[in-house]
Amino acid sequence: MTDALRVVDVAEEHLDSAWQVRQRSFGPGGDKAEWRKTALEFAQDGRYLGVVDGDELVAAARIWPFEQWWGGRRIPMAGVAGVVVAPEYRGRGVASLLMRGVLQRSVEKGYPLSALYPATTVLYRHLGYEFGGGRxxxxxxxxxxxxxxxxxxxxxxxxxxxxxxxxxxxxxxxxxxxxxxxxxxxxxxxxxxxxxxxxxxxxxxxxxxxxxxxxxxxxxxxxxxxxxxxxxxxxxxxxxxxxxxxxxxxxxxxxxxxxxxxxxxxxxxxxxxRWMLRLTDAPAAIAQRGYAAGAVLDLPVHLEDADLPANAGDWRLSVADGTGSLVAAEPSDDAVRLGARGLAALYAGTPVAALRGAGLLSGGSAAADAALDTAFGGSTAYMLDYF
Ligand SMILES: CC(C)(COP(=O)(O)OP(=O)(O)OC[C@H]1O[C@@H](n2cnc3c(N)ncnc32)[C@H](O)[C@@H]1OP(=O)(O)O)[C@@H](O)C(=O)NCCC(=O)NCCS
Structure with missing residues (x-):
């Protein structure tokens, strides 16, 4: 990557190149005037990010201002859509650079969660997203x-x-x-x-x-x-x-x-x-979710998160009375150890045995696994809509 590549807010003057990159990425079609109108709404609200090389826009992605139900409570969620990189810029980390900007912006705008429908899982898994549910x-x-x-x-x-x-x-x-x-x-x-x-x-x-x-x-x-x-x-x-x-x-x-x-x-x-989920602000996402009635847990947790380091470190995860919290704590040898992908999948109700089987969770104990399954388990996560 050259130093000239940087993440910017998409502005009106970028829209023609954004449309071109989009056509080259998703194929022809769509009403340009209609697309432009919606694109401007995203841009004006700081929810349309791009990557420029000098003055030229070479990649873009949008954030939908959604809320999502988790355990019967609604939580602001950044729905990532229209991730596109110009063909001549692919394969050198441009989408990853852009998505790091999207994650950062999601935190700044107060979305503790982000979700997307992946055209390729590799890119998003590298950034801490994991399958959360299905449509x-x-x-x-x-x-x-x-x-x-x-x-x-x-x-x-x-x-x-x-x-x-x-x-x-x-x-x-x-x-x-x-x-x-x-x-x-x-x-x-x-x-x-x-x-x-x-x-x-x-x-x-x-x-x-x-x-x-x-x-x-x-x-x-x-x-x-x-x-x-x-x-x-x-x-x-x-x-x-x-x-x-x-x-x-x-x-x-x-x-x-x-x-x-x-x-x-x-x-x-x-x-x-299948759609993928990521916790962008782990303490807020844990605090805003609802949990199985009757679930009680209080565990040391160690999180790794290179892309959003505010989530990384040692925490105490507690759940009682249908409500949870994640509070900074001293390191513990008994901690359940997770990366961003494991945390997302756990949050979405994936059984702990599956997370262990995929190498996404380690440490803890059999009793901790059972408590986590009870707290985060519940009805199968689903969405009705593609975005
Ligand atoms: C998918 C797309 C955004 C990737 O852009 P990019 O700048 O080439 O991606 P990066 O270079 O940042 O790649 C990051 C990782 O994802 C992987 N990756 C990227 N495209 C991939 C693909 N099509 N299939 C499998 N893996 C892919 C890369 O190999 C890299 O992983 P690695 O570091 O282990 O090698 C781009 O190819 C594109 O615009 N495609 C058309 C539109 C599209 O499919 N958008 C996605 C909508 S969800």
Whole structure:
């Protein structure tokens, strides 16, 4: 790498080269004016970083201002997207340089967590990201959903004005279920989906559904239901399209009640896309997460984190009453030893045995392993959305 390469905030004058690098990285397509408008919003909020060689922009990445549910609590999360390096600059550490800037910026902007969908895991593993969960897609026969009933439930058409209500209904569900993984998008983004004529949205007292057509089938973006009757009503609303649509595609939790309600199991083309997680501010991420009710632990932990050294060192990890803390402590021979990848995977609920098996966790004791599994375990981490 030459000394001229440095991380900068992407500014308006960089946007033409950012678009070019993007086209060369992800292929042609997209509306340039639309892309420019969104890019400027990211740039103006300090969430669009680039690498320049002299004056020329040669790499870029964006940060989405998300929140994410962990153990039923919402935590600010930097969603990293659109990581691109100009082809002639690849293979010499430019993406790594850029991503270190992204991690630093995430901490500065108060995101204790960062997540991304990796096109290659190598780059991100070097930077402390590890698989955190999946985006699960299932396909149900529309005719099965049509039969689910729920006719006694009042369901009305929803629109842009319901965006805040949708966030509240989803929040209630995720708190109750102590969900792990789902995103909360910025309100404006939800409003723009709800005013899009291609999306059909319906709301009941304790739930909602948003769906659309996809190549002759129906595709559900999100379905939230606080009760069995509402679940039946909303799934059946989508299934009522069965005379035209053979299948209903849906991104949902692998443990969603629909798997127990629908007569036939989801079709074989169900698939999972994995996303990666990183703790950018370990004490804040531990303090803001929720934990299994009844879990109690108090352990010495030693963390290695070359890219974000504020996380490194000796800590005391405690969990009680569903709340956790990570407090600086003296070194201990009994410490559980983790790097950034191990910490991310543990946080996301990966069993300690798997972490040991992959060399991502060492030290500690069998009793510590059991306590960690109980505290961080829970429902499978999932996201509904790609970003
Ligand atoms: C993927 C991309 C961003 C990597 O940029 P880069 O500047 O070449 O990456 P770096 O030189 O910093 O590489 C860091 C590490 O990742 C590895 N890596 C980079 N690209 C890789 C690939 N396509 N497959 C496997 N490993 C890869 C490197 O070998 C290096 O690991 P090493 O130090 O063990 O050798 C770049 O190739 C690109 O823009 N591709 C097209 C768009 C894309 O896929 N973006 C990623 C979206 S998540």
């Amino acid at each position: 699960y897609r299932f396909t149900f026969p529309a005719a099965d959903l049509r039969m689910l009933g729920g006719r006694g439930v009042a369901v009305r058409k929803a629109g842009k004005a319901d965006a805040q209500l949708f966030i509240e209904l989803a929040s209630k569900l995720h708190e109750t279920q102590r969900s792990n993984g789902p995103l909360i998008w910025p309100l404006r983004q939800i409003e723009s989906w709800l005013e899009d004529d291609d999306n059909f949205a319906y709301v009941a007292e304790d739930g909602f559904v948003v769906y659309n057509w996809s190549d002759g089938d129906l595709s559900i973006d999100e379905l939230v239901a606080g009760s069995e009757e509402t679940a039946r009503a909303l799934w059946a609303t989508v299934g009522s399209g069965a005379s035209i649509a053979k299948s209903v595609l849906v991104h949902t939790a692998p443990t969603d009640p629909v798997h127990l309600l629908a007569e036939h199991e989801a079709e074989a083309e169900s698939r999972v896309q």
